[in-house]
Amino acid sequence: MNSRAFRRSAAAVAAFSATAIVLAGCAGGAGDSPSADSDEKITLTLATFNDFGYDDELLQEYMDENPNITIVHNKAAISQDARTNFFAKLGKEGLADIEAVEVDWFTEAMQYSDLLAEVPDSAKGRWLEWKEAAATDPDGRLVGFGTDIGPQAICYRADLFAAAGLPSTPDEVAALFDGDWNNYFDVADQYKAATGKPMIDSAHSVFQGMVNQIEFPYDEPDGTVVATDNPELEDAYNAVVERAIPNSAYAAQWSDDWNASMANGEFASMLCPAWMLGIIEGNAPEVTGWEVANAFPNGGGNWGGSYLTVPANGKNVEAALALADWLTSAATQEKTFVNAGQYPSVIEAQSSPAIVDSTNAYFNDAPTGTIFGERSEAVTVNTYKSVDFIKYNQALQDAITRVFDGLEDQQTAWDTYVAEVEAF
Amino acid sequence: MTATDTRATTSPDSPAQKTERTPRHIMSFSNRLSRWDLKVSPYLYISPFFILFVIVGLFPIAYTAVISFQEWDLVRNTGTFVGLDQYIWILSQEQFWVALRNTFSIFILSSVPQIILALFIAAMLDRNIRAKTFWRMSVLLPFVMAPVAVALIFSNLFGDNHGLVNTVLTNIGLPAIPWHKDPFWSHIAIATMVNFRWTGYNALILLAAMQAVPREYYEAATVDGANAFRQFWSITLPSLRPTLIFVIITSTIGGLQIFDEPRMYDQNGNGGADQQWLTITLYLYKIGWGEFNFGRAAALAWILFLIIMVIGLINLAITRRLVRDEGGRGVVRQRRRLRKGAHK
């Protein structure tokens, strides 16, 4: 291309970009006109993450019943992205009509409960008491529709257990693990003695199991911080370091290696909440030895769970509240359990036949409905998770990782954690 | 092969010639226009850039500056003035100093090899090779790769247990390296990721500049008996001075702001359980988007700004010292003398 042609094309490019800029601006300006009165077509946006079990069929049902409503379902890839998006836009424009919030960052969201619309009285009372209480702000407004909870049981590899000389049928294993954490670790020691490999998937999952059984691990509702001198917490830390770490394949979960281990047998059991079943199946589709045992150290624990919230400054708050109501009704929660393993938080749904009788084919037809129902009833403690819970928990998890990796010893890691907490 | 610009309008009575004959206090209109043109056009040339820049570039920076002195609530968009408290908090955090150490370490491990390698690659590409476009564009391929793919590849390469590098090491009898546990090795791995991405980019920048060096200089030098290295040192480098300054400054700024690579280094994105590879911008992101404490994060941003300014000025001074602005004077001067004698 000679210079003349180049300059001509340079001029063309300049003209083009100028035009495009103007057009882009115009396109930006020609926004959305506000919708008129009710009975007009309304489009509701629903923002979730991971998999809430709201598939197209389910949403189509609602749209059929309410022909003037169109639902647009946006799924964020990961919960952290949803969180970033939520807090960047809360109070401003841009949030969906219904936003899903995970329990981990729900307390953070509760600080701004005045920016969320209140759940209609007709819907109140349907959820587990502690689930509803956690979503009620100090003024008594309930601002979250509970979706799922995560009652935990123990998933294990029957084939690996059998090879280690341990009992391997679900009933036997349930009896084996029935007890407290020391019992759990004893079994892990047994497994290691027999096979030389760790039984537990990760130190963090054990830690999570223990923390979720402490009522006030890091701080108390009145603001007192007990993160550094809570004896229960320290006991949990010591137990994890002394007994779980030697028996764990990894420090933390969710790494690619950890995902791969579900298939290649580097660990033989993991604490699993209801939503974990789909993950195991996805990571190890060929393996047939996974089973669910109806047991948990100290009875039960809850891990996870989410809420649906309706931002108060949305364009269609009424319609959004109605949709959220429907999505978290007993009937719908039965369906999402079947779709995605989301164990319901609505009391009525928990006792419905659809749930109680359901089984999971991948886990050799384990009666997962009953199992998680019983584990859910065994949950006695509702852990208080303040705004700072994530910070403290992360710091202590890091301490455990440091010990696991051999970077610091038990006492030093704890001291570092204490120093970090005091700096907050 | 005439030199004169054939495109410039040369009219017999050009205004320029006219001015030589007219007394100064009588200025023709076109002359005044020309003076006005000279004075005002620079501002016109930079104004499109500056207008947009003020709105979308300066505005966020000003915002960051203002909230760094406040206890800022992201959601309610309000804050209370706290003076320098946020700055003091940052400077008193051990994690800040660890992050600073990490940032410098990764910066040096990445920039220095990168620039040297880029110069080397550019020199190779500058030579008379076949299929120039292919070689030159291939060098840019790593720059194009999406971050998620880069993260995946390098975490597989540098995995502690099953990574390719460790597998090779153990196969030849050396101990496996704790890539995700030891700070130094994690810096090496991250610096490798950074170098992978940016070396080709810098090489092409230097290449573009190298191509602009008049070949006469090299011919003259060859005639005078200078070898390749001498030519490179005395001709290429000094001619590249403005571009070298550019590369060094942008590498400094970019290197001290490294964010994507440390973040992708493990699945948590927090810089390691012991902050082994936590860089300053990653720390900033943790405070800002992890804890939503924007006031503190803003203070950290400005502290980083100051650090970059200082290091940038130091690097600039070093570059100016090392690379003289003589344009290969010694060699070319002789050549000019020769040419002038032989010129028809």
Next chain:
Amino acid sequence: MSAISTPPLAVVEENLPNDRRRRRGERTTRIRGTRAGFWVYLGLAVVIVAAIFPYYWSFLIGSGDASTLNDPNMSWIPGGNFIANAITVMNNPAVNFWPALWNSIFSSTVIAASVVVFSTLAGWAFAKLRFRGSKGLLIFVVATLAVPTQLGVVPLYILFSDLGWTGQIGAIIVPALTSAFGVFWMTQYLSQTVPDELIEAARVDGASMLRTFWTVGVVAARPAAAMLFLFTFVGAWNQFFWPFIVLDRQSPTLPVALSLLQSNYFVDYSIVLAGVLLATIPLLILFAFAGKQLVSGIMAGAVKG
């Protein structure tokens, strides 16, 4: 930042690039000795292998299935699934692949073109025109590069939501129309490669500022402009955070759309990498075109036109 001392025009006139000489059938001796030797090609080959290997590896994974990534005995021959995986990506309802592809192409092109135009203008002024405050302004502009941008997303978002532009492609394009980096680059390049004598010659012949810019500056800037276009395009193409915040899921850009293939829990990397490679193809096409621009010489253009 001053121009290198340049030889008088008498020497400049002889400074033609070698390919033009060759075209006229003259024998040429390239400066640095003769043809590049074996070692140069070897060195370049090593560089190329290092550059291409990750693509090949991605292709290996992308042509396998979910278990390929973790398979310790992964073969070095690609599997047969690439097309199937790519089709899965394109049909995935959450990903909105085709709107995302178009958005990325459109926005990256406009951004790159605009940055090149504005940066060349401003760079020319800073490099070759004398005006009060030029040095200070340039330093100021470069200094702004040193402020981290992770927090800037919030005030930008507030600005654009007040304008009502959230979810519009304009919100991606407008903030990126100018680039301090681009201005800095063109400034340095033009100050290095355009000798003042050329400008004086043009001025003496009565050219106005605009004319001088058009005939000398724009022509001299061509390789640098092509480079800047490429870099800016790629940078805009791979940008994630701001499009993630400001666009909605129905019409995202490609990186945001592809990120939806991941999840907190189970990720099928063969699909993800197939998607990533798909997203790279337009860039490779761009490379093939733009590469040509970087090859030819500059001075000749300024002198001969």
